[in-house]
Amino acid sequence: MWLGLDDTDHLEGGCTTLEFHKLLESLPCSYSEPRLVRLWPFAAQRTRGNAALAVEIDCDEEIIDFLDDYWQRVILPLRGAVSSSNHDDRDQHPADPGMVLFAEQPDSEFYWRAVRQEVADLPPAVKTWGGHGCIGASAACAWPANICTWESIAWRVKERKVDEIALAEVDSWPETFLCRDPRSKRGLIAPRGPCPVMFGIRATSQQAAANAAEVLIVAKDTAPVLACRTFATNQASGDHLESSFTAKVNAVATLKGGHTTIETELDNLVSFSEGGEMNILAQWLQCGDEIEYLGLQDRDGVIHLEGLKLLSATSKQRPTCDCGKRMKSMGKGQGVRCPNCKNIQNRQWIVTERIPPSSGWTQPPFDCRRHLAREIV
Ligand SMILES: [Zn+2]
Known part of the structure; x- marks a missing residue:
């Protein structure tokens, strides 16, 4: 059977990854590799990182009694708590946890919708508990894992502190990614705010993610951790973007604060000031230039650029x-x-x-990319 959980983020030490870890620890049956799945970033109600969790469990419907009890005792009390974050520009909403149980893995079609657009329905489940979180929980179960990376997450006991030397070491491994900003060397693995996560270390192999976490945990200057677990994830898969588009530029405007809007014959695009070389290229464009671009359409129909390439400029x-x-x-x-x-x-x-400021695909700097963003080559 498949079990999914989402939307338990809340203010006092809450985070869906930790709640899911505790649930896995309590399960009366064996289970396969847990998964952490990122979903459409513009969803109206979303948790901090818009991540949902799922796992295949080795049991039959007898598990329902255990889950009913666990839901009442542990998860339900989290409902309504307001999550807060200081590294996110969007309004947070009260937690509305959801848990789902499927006899079989739901059709991947559900995942593809939930990673690219707003979804309101649910695939047919054996049982659902709770509210809005059931959508993300179902999408995490339905993820086909065509493109997969891994993240080892460690939760803190109290203080959040990661040994700098150990981080530099694991950053040098070829399988790890997004450990540190390549220019500033600032660590990218630790969240800010009240979240119980100490760090999350990402890698292209399960073993490298687990090994890197171990190196960080035992390092001299790392604070004590509660527990650590490795998740299969859709991070860096690019699953949220179906394809790139090619169009002629009609108009370009630089807004206050350095953001750039580009009107093309197809879409209206926006490149944010944090976009680094991509935003520099955006500002350089003129009417008549031909570009290729990748990005997600927001609720107003504007595409937030994640990749921009010049095809011709005269x-x-x-x-x-x-x-x-x-x-x-x-x-x-x-x-x-x-x-x-x-x-x-x-x-x-x-x-x-005209000679552009950069050639080939440009993307925002590493620390400004979405969890889902893939390196464009
Ligand atoms: Zn003359």
Whole structure:
């Protein structure tokens, strides 16, 4: 059977990953590798990182009695607590936990919808407990894990402190990713705020994630941890984006604060000031440039850029006269004339290619990317 849990984040030491870990510890049956699944970031009601959890469990419907009791005793009391976060720009909502039990893994179609858009329905379940969290919990069960990475999460006893030298070591391993910002060397593995997570270390193999967590936990300057567990996850899968688009730029505007809006013949795009070289390229664009882009459409239909690439950029200028003056148009289809010596020329425009500030795909810096974002190559 498949068991999913979501939306138990709350203020005093609550976080769905820890609640799920405790649930796994209490299960009266064996279970397979637990999974942490990130979902559509613009969902109206969402938890801090918009992550849901699931696991395949080795049992039959007798487990329902245990789950009924566990729900009443442990999870239900978390309902209504308001989560708070200081690293998130969106309003938080009261926790509305959900737990689901399926006889078989739900169809992956449900996952694909929940990672790319708002979902309101549920796949047919053996039993559901609670409210809104059932949607994420079901999507976590339905995740087909076509592209998979791993994250080892350790929860703190009290203080949140990770040994810097040990972090630098695991950061140098080829299988780990997003451990530290490559430029500032600032650690990216620890959340801020009241969340009970000490750190989450990501890797492209299960073993590397588990080993890296072990290295961090035993290091001299790491504070004591409550427990640690490795999850299979859809982080860095790019699953939230179906495909890139190609379009001609109609207009570009830089807003107060450095954000850039790009109007194309297809979509309206926005690149945020934190976007680094991607935002620099966005600001450099001109009407007529051809671009390829990747991003998620928000609730207003604007695409938040996660990748931007220039395909062609040209600029048109009037030709220059032998005397050095710029020629001027004499009217539609009538050639150009020098305002100085009155020379006339038939060639209306000189088209030159503009050299962009960066070539190939540009993306926001590592610490500003979504959990779901994949390295574009
Ligand atoms: Zn001239």
